[in-house]
Amino acid sequence: LTDRTIEDNMRFVLNATGWKDKKLIAERTRDVLEKVGLRSKLKKMPHELSGGEQQRVVIARALLNDPEIILADEPTGNLDPETSEEIMLLLKEISRGGTAVLMATHDYHIIRTFPSRIIKCENGKVIEDAKIV
Template sequence: MILFENVSKVYPNGVPALNNINLQINNGEFVLIIGESGAGKSTLNKLITREEKATSGEIIVNDMNLSTLKERKIHLLRRSIGMVFQEFRLISNMTVYENVSFAQESIGIPMNLIRSNVDQALKRVGLSSKANRFPHELSGGEQQRVAIARAIVNGPKIILADEPTGNLDMKTASEIMTLFEEINKKGTTVIMTTHNREFIERTSKRIIVIDNGSIPSDLKEKVLTS
């Protein structure tokens, strides 16, 4: 579960990013977060991963109180969260397999387990046959699937996806959204920031609107009638 109680964030230069946010996202939810550029979406994600620390209020993520979480334990929090970005952020001189296995190696998974874990992750995203390819040999949609495999290979409880379809055509974007839905059906909480209007308008999923650092009370109706 993710819980924000009266959370505000003001950056050192005095710029306010979030204002008295109260929010609960339960285990297994699929939540879309939308808002204009600068509304506070990125700050919300950074608070969840403790890349930033709240100025006031309390944040609980996966039973960890981020206000009191020791620096030496932040890696435990981040190990439970998979990240997917609009820009893919793959390592260009590594193969598909190596990009995904690196996520396992970085947290000390034994080598004898990495092969089966990576193979399973690539199978889930439909890229088993591309394991030895390099990122530049893949389409944009395939690169994003590699990024998703990397995000899920450690079995995270939460996936944070930041505009994961922003660089993709509509058909490929729809395929990627379906993949996220399949991951969610396995029990993983998915939190996605998106401007994909078509998906927003046809989805029955929970939608959170961030507007000037605050969350409106009537979330979905505001989106669909704006």
């Protein structure tokens, strides 16, 4: 949400999903932002962040309620190669922590650089299902 600080963005999600305790909300917000390396950006507005930092905020919001799966649609689409790698490393760390990450991408470099299970679809049909090591 572009009209709110990063902290208020996090609070909005938690309030919308039933969190009531302000102390727990503040604690969870700090914990999740720490996990994505943005705790120091708590009071910043989205326009004050880089593209990579904005993407990390999106990931932090997704992590707030400890989901079993994260759906990431082109999470590196508008980022430079270095920032893309940072985001992929973060998603990989999240996956290692037990959260499934399902990602859509057109970036074959990302696919080759971060081995995983690849399911290729065309015209609504699975045409390839392989584990890249």
